[in-house]
Amino acid sequence: DTGVSQDPRHKITKRGQNVTFRCDPISEHNRLYWYRQTLGQGPEFLTYFQNEAQLEKSRLLSDRFSAERPKGSFSTLEIQRTEQGDSAMYLCASSKDLSGYNEQFFGPGTRLTVL
Amino acid sequence: AQSVTQPDIHITVSEGASLELRCNYSYGATPYLFWYVQSPGQGLQLLLKYFSGDTLVQGIKGFEAEFKRSQSSFNLRKPSVHWSDAAEYFCAVGARGSARQLTFGSGTQLTVLP
Numbered sequence: 214d215t216g217v218s219q220d221p222r223h224k225i226t227k228r229g230q231n232v233t234f235r236c237d238p239i240s241e242h243n244r245l246y247w248y249r250q251t252l253g254q255g256p257e258f259l260t261y262f263q264n265e266a267q268l269e270k271s272r273l274l275s276d277r278f279s280a281e282r283p284k285g286s287f288s289t290l291e292i293q294r295t296e297q298g299d300s301a302m303y304l305c306a307s308s309k310d311l312s313g314y315n316e317q318f319f320g321p322g323t324r325l326t327v328l
Numbered sequence: 329a330q331s332v333t334q335p336d337i338h339i340t341v342s343e344g345a346s347l348e349l350r351c352n353y354s355y356g357a358t359p360y361l362f363w364y365v366q367s368p369g370q371g372l373q374l375l376l377k378y379f380s381g382d383t384l385v386q387g388i389k390g391f392e393a394e395f396k397r398s399q400s401s402f403n404l405r406k407p408s409v410h411w412s413d414a415a416e417y418f419c420a421v422g423a424r425g426s427a428r429q430l431t432f433g434s435g436t437q438l439t440v441l442p
Binding site: 217244246248253254255256257258261268269304306308314315316317318319320321322 | 332420430
């Protein structure tokens with residue numbers, strides 16, 4: 214069990230550029246979550262997948278954001294036409310889909326800085 | 329909608345002293361409650377969780393938390409703090425809907441003095 218991994222760990226981009234982040238969940242986990250964490254705040258839910266299906270999206274996820282999980286394994290989060298307000302830590306988490314509530318395991322995050 | 333309040337932005341304690349971090353939640357039903365710890369450059373690590381049953385829950389690294397329904401609180405405690413406990417601590421409530429996403433508080437930064 215290698216845990217949840219995210220790539221890259223850091224990304225610096227200029228305003229208006231597109232960026233894409235990758236998350237590799239724990240292998241047997243079929244639920245995958247994206248959260249965003251800004252400085253001095255707790256993580257905020259963005260979206261989640263069950264297998265390859267994106268089942269819920271937060272109002273925080275504007276039209277410039279898109280997430281995919283094409284084969285129910287890794288996921289990508291793309292931000293188009295980045296803005297300075299997009300600067301944040303983007304966290305991925307995964308869990309098993311069992312009855313009841315199951316622990317979400319978090320990755321180390323991708324820190325995005327938009328200049 | 330659910331919400332979590334952590335009233336203390338920053339707490340400083342001496343090594344060996346006891347610790348209590350406060351957490352208040354708002355949720356319309358019996359909540360799922362969690363405490364996570366985040367060290368610089370690290371992801372969030374689960375310390376403990378409450379789903380039901382015994383209101384005093386034990387976690388890793390010597391932490392415990394008590395669920396008090398009447399006060400809508402889930403405070404985190406440790407009897408003797410170690411320098412390695414310095415980190416940011418987040419309380420979270422889990423939704424009971426299909427997404428089961430977590431709603432986090434804004435965190436408490438813990439500094440441990442030698």
